[in-house]
Amino acid sequence: MDPASETWLDLDLTDPAAFVDNDPHAYWRVVRARAPVHWRPGVGRRPGFWVVARHADVRAAYSDHESLISSRGTVLDVLLRGEDSAGGRMLAVTDRPRHPALRRVLGRAFSPRVLDEVVRAVRARTDRLVAAVARGAEFDFAADVADRVPMNTICDLLSIPDGDRPALLRWNKAALSSDGAQVDPYGAVEARNEIVRYLTELARARRARPGDDVISAIAAAEVRGRRLPLEDVALNCYSLVLGGDESSRVSAICAVKALAEHPGQWRALRDGGVGLDTAVEEVLRWATPAMHFARTAARDVVIGGRQVRAGDVVTLWNTSANDDEAVFDRPRRFDLGRTPNRHLSLGHGAHFCLGAFLGRAELRALLAALRESVAEVDLRGEPTPIHSTFLRGYSALPVSFTPRRTPRATGAAGAAVGA
């Protein structure tokens, strides 16, 4: 579609190919200027929804968790089909008063003691994987590196047996996104059921014989005076898999693609001209893996001057907010030294990403490993885009890494998915 045309604003946001076939940045620039908060009418039995595009409005909406609730669902696809079946039970789709109580329990999974160990394993695994591919030959960064870090990290956190990890990764990919153009909603539901069934059995075993792991901790914890049903333990472990795998994987792939496309920024990173902290934040902004999150209005509320009615679905577009000229200087410049960088890639407010520390640590480990083992990053073919209304990124990225002449010694890593 042509950004100058009258029909541009009608781009179908429920089409998984919308931002494969069209440039999201050109699209959202027009929306922010012409219709920053607007209503998309329903089609047939499918309800309509609000679109919120400016940074200030998206941020304010994330903060207003009294008016804009999560328990009906937080992803457009799910909300247009009905309600999220995990609503009120899985952290991301609960509201007050249950949400803060559940968040305290899950937060224990992220204690400094647990995280220290997990982050050490992330660094060792990433160093080893990057050193193994830095040989100058073509490889797929997604399959050979990115697929193997986040899921192993979350599996370490949950103490998932090594042999079960590849199946979990496969189901999670099927549940969330599609590698090809053919989207299979029934396959996605089945994959999600498989994950919950698997985790329920694990929760049952760990409740009977607790270990020193996060599933056992959640299985034993009380939320508002009662132990969680086993399926809720499983759903909340699944929420860590859901949150912890795809967005981190997609961010890592996007980081390498962006570095290959911006050789000046790559050199600045490699030669120490920019620090890892600002670089991680810019990669998160640039990638914005979760294009939107959604809410339902619990009461009438005004957003950006428009009257939203109780019951309306409201979509908050991170992709657009992170590109907003009112907040970011030259937003289409990939600038690893950018500061301040108030991106919304990790959300904002009560539901701010629980795994933010871990997500950032994974990206930091990747950038550090590249800096130490790689001299040049080159694209060797077309990346394969993900078809999804929720995630934006790539599922395959053919590249080559020219090794540095004196790579540093790498540590031994734990067992890795498919490694």
Ligand code: HEM
């Ligand atoms: C929530 C993004 C990594 C677990 C969120 C939200 C965003 C987000 C935008 C807010 C959702 C909302 O407001 O409805 C990301 C990105 C990541 C990442 C871009 C990687 C770069 C992780 C990791 C984990 C995780 C590594 C777990 C280990 C969660 C959970 C929530 C969440 C459990 C729900 C929090 C709540 O509702 O209180 N994430 N995330 N995320 N994330 Fe992440």
